[in-house]
Amino acid sequence: EAGVAQSPRYKIIEKRQSVAFWCNPISGHATLYWYQQILGQGPKLLIQFQNNGVVDDSQLPKDRFSAERLKGVDSTLKIQPAKLEDSAVYLCASSLSPRDTAFFGQGTRLTVV
Amino acid sequence: RKEVEQDPGPFNVPEGATVAFNCTYSNSASQSFFWYRQDCRKEPKLLMSVYSSGNEDGRFTAQLNRASQYISLLIRDSKLSDSATYLCVVNKNDYKLSFGAGTTVTVRA
Numbered sequence: 334e335a336g337v338a339q340s341p342r343y344k345i346i347e348k349r350q351s352v353a354f355w356c357n358p359i360s361g362h363a364t365l366y367w368y369q370q371i372l373g374q375g376p377k378l379l380i381q382f383q384n385n386g387v388v389d390d391s392q393l394p395k396d397r398f399s400a401e402r403l404k405g406v407d408s409t410l411k412i413q414p415a416k417l418e419d420s421a422v423y424l425c426a427s428s429l430s431p432r433d434t435a436f437f438g439q440g441t442r443l444t445v446v
Numbered sequence: 447r448k449e450v451e452q453d454p455g456p457f458n459v460p461e462g463a464t465v466a467f468n469c470t471y472s473n474s475a476s477q478s479f480f481w482y483r484q485d486c487r488k489e490p491k492l493l494m495s496v497y498s499s500g501n502e503d504g505r506f507t508a509q510l511n512r513a514s515q516y517i518s519l520l521i522r523d524s525k526l527s528d529s530a531t532y533l534c535v536v537n538k539n540d541y542k543l544s545f546g547a548g549t550t551v552t553v554r555a
Contacts, residue, residue: 366543368545373547374547374548375450375452375533375545375546375547375548376490376533376545377545378542378543378544378545381542388542389542424489424490430541431537431541431542432477432478432537432541434480434492434495435492435543436492437489437490437491438489439488439489440489
């Protein structure tokens with residue numbers, strides 16, 4: 334069974350530039366999560382989708398971050414403009430439903446210089 | 447108070463030893479609980495779910511104490527390959543996953 338796919342794996346950008354991450358969840362998984370993990374910390378939920386609707390985006394810095402899941406499958410997360418403190422690993426995860434186990438992609442490691 | 451708190455460790459143990467650590471959660475209405483394992487520079491992977499009656503998977507035993515709002519993980523007969531960060535995950539009553547910061551375990555030869 335194919336897992337959660339993310340791209341790119343690594344990205345280095347300058348501050349104030351924009352960047353986008355892509356996630357393809359496991360087929361049939363209705364719930365999709367984007368997490369930010371800063372070195373030495375646990376993953377922090379940025380946004381949770383149920384199909385193409387947003388369930389929780391309370392910790393998403395909406396002045397600079399945006400995410401969409403237009404057809405209820407793939408999702409993109411964008412940062413514009415990036416700040417130094419955005420340097421982190423961005424993890425996408427999916428599950429059949431919010432009650433089920435979440436499976437993670439390999440993440441995108443973002444470095445903002 | 448953080449939703450999920452863990453002792454960051456590190457727990458440094460010799461091969462063959464037993465190591466155990468806890469995780470506390472703040473929301474008494476939390477529905478389900480998991481332990482994930484995260485290797486250095488890798489994504490988190492499910493280690494095991496935690497059931498009310500406690501459960502075992504090989505050398506790993508998980509316990510849930512709802513009264514005191516904590517879960518525990520015990521690793522018996524530690525292997526070098528058990529070296530990792532163990533993340534406590536709580537699914538709140540609104541079905542949103544909250545992660546602890548992780549407990550680092552290092553098993554030495």
